[in-house]
Amino acid sequence: MFKHNPKLNKLEQDNRLYQMPVPVIGLTGGIASGKSSVSQLLRSHGLSIIDADVLVKSIYQHKDIIESISDLAPTTAINGAIDFKKLREVFFSDTTIQTKIEKLIYSKMPEAFKQSYKTQPHAKQDFIIYDVPLLFEKNLAPLVDHKVCVWCPREMQIERLTKRDGITQELALKILDRQWDIDKKKSESDEIIDNSKTKTELEHSVSIFIKNLLGN
Numbered sequence: 001m002f003k004h005n006p007k008l009n010k011l012e013q014d015n016r017l018y019q020m021p022v023p024v025i026g027l028t029g030g031i032a033s034g035k036s037s038v039s040q041l042l043r044s045h046g047l048s049i050i051d052a053d054v055l056v057k058s059i060y061q062h063k064d065i066i067e068s069i070s071d072l073a074p075t076t077a078i079n080g081a082i083d084f085k086k087l088r089e090v091f092f093s094d095t096t097i098q099t100k101i102e103k104l105i106y107s108k109m110p111e112a113f114k115q116s117y118k119t120q121p122h123a124k125q126d127f128i129i130y131d132v133p134l135l136f137e138k139n140l141a142p143l144v145d146h147k148v149c150v151w152c153p154r155e156m157q158i159e160r161l162t163k164r165d166g167i168t169q170e171l172a173l174k175i176l177d178r179q180w181d182i183d184k185k186k187s188e189s190d191e192i193i194d195n196s197k198t199k200t201e202l203e204h205s206v207s208i209f210i211k212n213l214l215g216n
Contacts, residue, residue: 002047002125005215010145017143018110020117023127024143025213028135029150030182031175032160034195034202038150039131041206048120052132055112059105060084068104072097092174106138127213136180136188148209149189152196154182 009023017024027049029035039049059065060082069087070077073094076087091098117128127145135141152160154176161172186192191212193205210216 002127002214004125004127005213007215008127008146008213011143015143016145017130017140018113020128023145025127025129025146025148026135026141026144027129027131027148027150028133028185028189029195030152030154030157030179030185031133032157032164033150033152033182034160035131035133035150037195037202038193038206041203042129042210045206045210046124047129047210048125049129049131050113050116050120052109052130052134055109055116056105059108059112062108065104065108069101072100092171092178134179136185141188146191147189148191148193149182149185150193150195151182151186152194156196157182 004023008025011023013019013021027035027038029038039051042049060069066077066080066082069082073087073090076083076090078086087101091101113130130144132138132140135144135147141147157176158169158172161167161175162169165172167175191209193202193209195202195205
């Protein structure tokens, strides 16, 4: 079993995210900062991760959620499923609808999180790594024991995002502006994983993080 460094156990259970019985490590970053790459590396070392994006996508498949979104933004629901490209367009044109839809989604998150914890093989580690892009934006930071930011310069985020998603620089900037600035996230975090260099250097940074996590 992977056992956490006792120094990372900073919160009482009642004060922790969803009152989880074990420490929660909040893994965050900005869009296109490379958080998914870090998660893959952590999994390759045998660690389990709860991914907020996966939880959100599963919630979007709930029949009641699809119906509610269809009522709020009819163009985004096609044949009983959500068209995420159109949903993104609605989000950036109507913040009122975005707020309402996000409220619907996040009302389901506690249940989805706890279910994921029950069904995934977390018994092999006495902590939770929670991959959550909006850790700060959704005011979850005070509810996790340790905050880890996957960082790269903003200019690199823009370059990666336009290349990865095939979008314009203008849209990339709009997306970034909806999030906390990556340097602000960096300054508010307890630990930084630098993803601005080579893959080998990223692997080294992840190895250091794991050593800190386990107290080795």
